[in-house]
Amino acid sequence: MLKAFELIRPSNLAEALAAVASGATPLAGGTDLLVRMKKGMLAPKKIVDLSGLKELSEIKEDEENIILGSLVTHGDVVDSELTNNYLPLLVQGCRTVGSPQIRNTGTLGGNIVNASPAADSVPPLVALGAKVVLSSVNGEREMKLQEFLAGPGKTLKRPDELLTSIVVKKMKPEERCLYRKLGQRKSLAISIASVAVKFGFDPETKKCSNPGVAFGAVGPVVRRAVELERLLEQKKLDQQAIKEIASKAREFCDPISDIRASAEYRREMCCSLLYEALYELTC
Amino acid sequence: MEKVTVNFTLNGDHESITVNPNLTLLEVIRDVFGLTGTKEGCGHGECGACTVLLNGKAVNSCLVLISQVEGKEVTTIEGLSRDGSLDPLQASFIETGAIQCGYCTPGMILSAKSLLLKNGNPSDEEIKTAISGNLCRCTGYAKIIKAIKLAARNGKTKDAGGES
Incomplete structure (x- = not known):
């Protein structure tokens, strides 16, 4: 008990x-x-x-953004028309969290505030440049999710604050995206490594625009791989180029060895996951 | 410890209980109401033996604090049969032989129920996803999947007024 x-x-x-x-x-x-x-x-x-607070359980939109209450569950994200239309990358991430039972109960706010480097909703949100809204009796402040995450289990949330909502810019209809996760099995698996990728892509010129790339479970926090994003923007994304870019993924992660995998294996898997994602999105 | 009063619906009946707040939904179902069809397996949300429906959705009752069900509808395995006749899922699990030791069965059936409530014609993949949070160490899952497909077919026949 x-x-x-x-x-x-x-x-x-x-x-x-x-x-x-x-x-x-x-x-x-x-x-x-x-x-x-x-x-x-x-x-x-x-x-x-907090479970009775309806005001934190809604998914809303304005012209530019989707606004997710911190009590929105992973299951809500998977089922909602708004997120399926405007944040398909987040839907993909939420679909890999735990099990149906966990997805029906666990919340986005909880997943973020726990600050596990392996949280599956977080790489999509970081790749999309999401912001978090923190509230307290003294008022409200907003910051980038990427800056909010301070280390394993650590965030910049002050003890008197509550994460109340997550604000994410709507993806454009022409943008492609993929969340790829490696776990020991499909369900109830904590990520060994994961990657979230999104960009606009012109199949004619094979050029991409407005890219977002973030890795999960391979560093103290989920972080955008800005250098990789720059490479993606510069190159014509043919087979050769995606192989080269993916092989650089190991330089942008800082994994540890633990019960699930060694640091070296995680580095290799980052390259493989990114290659798979880029291949699927461009070929 | 100050007690809390929680109002909710359990298998169609309105209930109001006053209990210690540190009880899980699973403990209340089994120890307060004596409904022992819901099982405790791991107690950490990994095995699914304690699965019940909360507002029609499958949840691990071992990870739900009793105050969280305020105003909600809880359905356990005991609440599935209607007027003495089994739910199509219960009937199909028996017919298909999708039960061996039986410990996972209530949770398995409620995860399947949660799926069929929103999707009356699920694919094999959708069935596998729906029961991915429920461990069965006996059957190898093949007969369970068969049983859920059979229940979906039978449920549809019923809804269509007897037409096949």
Whole structure:
């Protein structure tokens, strides 16, 4: 049984923010928090259950952006018309999270704030240049997701803040994208390495525009590979060029060896995953 | 520890319970309501034995805190049969022999139910994805997939008013 705690059940965001300011641990989907509590890694004295907050559970759009509430689940992203139309790369990433049961409960906000380098929704969001909105009783601030991620399990979220929404520019209809993940098996597998790629592509000239590339599970945080993006933009993406660019992927990752794979294997897999993605998107 | 009152629907009945907040949905289903069809396997969301439907969607009840079901509909394996007749999935699992030790069966059937609720004619791939969070160490899954296809066919026949 879980250790005893005090439970706060806010009826609106203001009450939730007050609870967070008082030191309560936020409970979103619970798929990570409850596992950590069961394993004895965490024993919060106070928990604020966010699950009733409808205002954080919506997917909305404005002219340029899709705005995802932090309580939107991975399953919501997979099913939503808005994300399928405008953020297919994120849909692909969310589809590989855990299992159907985990996707139906786990939230985007939770996946981001846990700051696992292997979080599957994060490489797509970073490749798309997503921003996060942080709220507290004192107000709101916005920052790039890439800057928000500070290290394994670490973010720039202050203790009194709650991640309330994620803002992502809509992809253009002509943009191509792919999220490719290597795990021990298809379901319930923590990524060994993953890559998210998106760009506009002209099949005639084989030139790409506005590229985004981000690797997961091969560094302390998910990071955009800006140098690779530049190479993609410069070259005519024929077979030879994508092979060359993919082989450079090892220079832009900084993996560790752990129970899932060695650093050297991860480096090689980055090259392979990027090659597969580029091949599929351009050939 | 201050208790919480949680209102929700369990297998079609409105329930209001006042319990310690550190209980999971699984503990409430089994220990408060005595519905032992829902099993605990790993307790960490890896095996799917504790799968129930929350508003029609499959979730691991071992990873849901009881306060999270406030205002929602919970369906367990006990809630699938109607007026004494089995759900098409339960019937097809029996007919196909998709059960050996039976421990994974309630969770497996509820994951399948979640799929059929939104897709009455699933492909093999869609079935495999739907049960990808449920481990079975006996059957090798082939008969389970066969049973879900059979239930989809039978369910459709029923919905179409007996026409095949």
